[in-house]
Amino acid sequence: MQGNGLTFEELNDGFVVAINIEARPGEExxxxxxxxxxxxxxxxxxxxxxxxxxxxxxxxxxxxxxxLYRDETAWGAHQETEHFKTAIAELVPRASRRERVPFVPYTSA
Known part of the structure; x- marks a missing residue:
């Protein structure tokens, strides 16, 4: 078992989003x-x-x-939550860069 009670295989199956954020000076x-x-x-x-x-x-x-989401639909559902919307409204003006890159597995573990 790995984190969150999931096996290594379960953690490596799904829809992954990697995000880089740079805070504006003073907003770190x-x-x-x-x-x-x-x-x-x-x-x-x-x-x-x-x-x-x-x-x-x-x-x-x-x-x-x-x-890491179960699938792309779960990522979309996350973006519709109130906690996400509130956080993004607070985060975006404080960030000088925000890059989101989705990934999906293409080989078996």
Missing amino acids: DAVGAILAGLVAPTMAEPGVKLFRPYRSPKNPGHFFLIE
Whole structure:
């Protein structure tokens, strides 16, 4: 078993979104708090397998998120939640860059 009670195979099957965020100068801690506040409500969504933000130890204004959903529909459902909409409204003005890249598995584990 791995994190969230899922096996390695289950964690490697689904719809992945990799997100890079750069905070505007002076907004680093606010962006970090917004992302931290998304973890619990996002992990409570039925189609979410993993939602994990990371922060660069060398540049505290750089953040990376890995999101793993059951499928692309679950990712779409996440974007319709109130916690997501509220967080994005707070985050976007504080970020100088936000890049989201979806991925799907193409080989077996």
